[in-house]
Amino acid sequence: MRLLIMGPPGAGKGTQAVLIQKHFDIPHVSTGDLFREAVKNNSPLGVSVRKYIEHGELVPDDITIQVVIDRLKHDDCKNGFLFDGFPRTIPQAVALDSILSNLNITLDAVINVVVSNQKLMERIAGRRVCKVCNAGYHVVTNKPKVEGVCDKCGGELYQRKDDTAETVQNRLKVYNDQTKPLLDYYDKRNIIKNVNGLGEIQDTFKEVLASLGVKQ
Ligand code: ADP
Ligand code: ADP
Ligand code: ZN
Secondary structure (H helix, E strand, O other), rough: EEEEEEOOOOOOOOHHHHHHHHHHHHOOOEHHHHHHHHHHHHHHHHHHHHHHHHEEEEEEEHHHHHHHHHHHHHEEEHOEEEEOOOOOOOOHHHHHHHHHHOOOOOOOOEEEOOOOHHHHHHHHHHHEEEEEEOOOEEEEOEEEOOOOOOOOOOOOEEEEOOOHHOOOOOHHHHHHHHHHHHHHHHOOOOOOOEEOOOOOOHHHHHHHHHOOOOOO
């Protein structure tokens, strides 16, 4: 299965991606997670992308595309993958097409998680992430068993620096201006699967599976 998951910041892409990854046994490739990891390690990539992320701007296409090319070379991507947060611009989508066509493979589907703007703000404001394993939580809707501690690894939970009210406004604008046009791009190929992201996490996941033709 070769999938993309799209949607505005806070829609629940990462949360669904973890469930999809488990179900299909494919790697979850999140460019956001890869960038945050690089920032945490203070690697050359991290140094070059930190400012963009903190301001809610997109990392330049050439840097982002190279990260994806490198990640796709790993063996675990041989039997499929789920990209989360990539592509985010038309040039990134064009680059992905050419990378995949060189490998003689195509995308099976693009899952688009649909959520209202009001909901996005609530989700982002309450989002907490594990410092160690990147697992995502929410202070109201998706609480860890012990406040501030990751259920999966015991790591400390933190609030992302770009999850502040001001930065979020910019990220939503960037999404509308630069990423939303990709829905038309993929719609022309008839591979978009719109799912309602407003319900419970498991309800959305059921919709995802149904949209991919998985019998439940
Ligand atoms: P969100 O939860 O808002 O969808 P992500 O974790 O996917 O956020 O991305 C966080 C930030 O990382 C983005 O605001 C952007 O700065 C950078 N980023 C992630 N993916 C891309 C991409 N494909 N192109 C450019 N920048 C990206
Ligand atoms: P994205 O990757 O699209 O930015 P996340 O998966 O990080 O979004 O989800 C944003 C926040 O909303 C997180 O705090 C997550 O725990 C929470 N969340 C995700 N899906 C749902 C849902 N269906 N209902 C309630 N809260 C959710
Ligand atoms: Zn953890």
